[in-house]
Amino acid sequence: MLKVGVAANTKIVRMIATLRELLKKQSQNGVTLSVADDGYVDEGSWIYLIVKPDKPGIRAYEYVERLNDLEAELRTMVGDNNLTVVPAVPD
Amino acid sequence: MPDERLTTAWRDMAQDNCATAGALYGIPGRHDVDREHLRSVVSRAYYAAYAMIHARLLESGVTPPSRGNFSHAKLPVVLYHSLEGDLGGAIAATLWHVVDTLYKLRLVADYDPLAVVDDGDARMCLAHKSRVFKELKRC
Numbered sequence: 001m002l003k004v005g006v007a008a009n010t011k012i013v014r015m016i017a018t019l020r021e022l023l024k025k026q027s028q029n030g031v032t033l034s035v036a037d038d039g040y041v042d043e044g045s046w047i048y049l050i051v052k053p054d055k056p057g058i059r060a061y062e063y064v065e066r067l068n069d070l071e072a073e074l075r076t077m078v079g080d081n082n083l084t085v086v087p088a089v090p091d
Numbered sequence: 092m093p094d095e096r097l098t099t100a101w102r103d104m105a106q107d108n109c110a111t112a113g114a115l116y117g118i119p120g121r122h123d124v125d126r127e128h129l130r131s132v133v134s135r136a137y138y139a140a141y142a143m144i145h146a147r148l149l150e151s152g153v154t155p156p157s158r159g160n161f162s163h164a165k166l167p168v169v170l171y172h173s174l175e176g177d178l179g180g181a182i183a184a185t186l187w188h189v190v191d192t193l194y195k196l197r198l199v200a201d202y203d204p205l206a207v208v209d210d211g212d213a214r215m216c217l218a219h220k221s222r223v224f225k226e227l228k229r230c
Contacts, residue, residue, distance in 0.1 A: 046165060056205030060133075060212045063203075064195040068188075084164045086195060088202035 101146035108139035130200040136216035137197035140223040
């Protein structure tokens with residue numbers, strides 16, 4: 001079952017907090033990425049964290065490279081491979 | 092035993108998406124044309140790879156989830172773990188990265204209208220799709 005919304009689960013709150021720490025270190029070409037409190041989808045065995053740019057004009061490849069870097073670091077830091085950092089989650 | 096009708100259907104979908112991505116992009120190497128459908132090239136290139144991976148996983152005897160299709164986000168992981176033995180670890184790991192990147196570029200192309208999707212992104216997705224086809228095609 002998909003759950004979307006404000007993080008109530010301690011594990012997801014911790015993931016988002018850790019992701020924000022990683023995002024603070026990243027600011028390239030003036031485009032900052034961020035994750036909202038409700039920027040996740042919990043699929044049960046799999047967590048999607050949605051990271052968005054703060055302004056228009058980010059280059060697609062740069063955006064994806066940064067998401068991939070964040071995802072790798074976050075997986076290591078929280079010790080969970082069943083998460084992905086994405087630009088969007090389609091309904 | 093793989094369902095041959097189903098694997099053939101996935102392969103047909105892969106080829107159709109592949110042809111569509113190529114047609115939308117146009118002739119590679121020409122700099123005198125305005126390429127107008129770059130987001131759609133990215134999207135179709137991803138779906139070509141997605142369908143080809145489904146065909147190969149089913150042919151390899153991997154059981155899909157009850158909903159029928161493997162989820163987009165998990166597909167690179169399933170691909171790696173299911174085909175590492177057939178393909179070798181290095182190729183499987185490369186495909187993991189390639190498919191994951193294709194998926195995320197497709198999400199940007201389809202869901203972030205303010206991001207810039209350029210010719211380089213489209214060409215990269217076509218190259219990634221070709222890599223998936225090359226490694227997974229069974230003749």
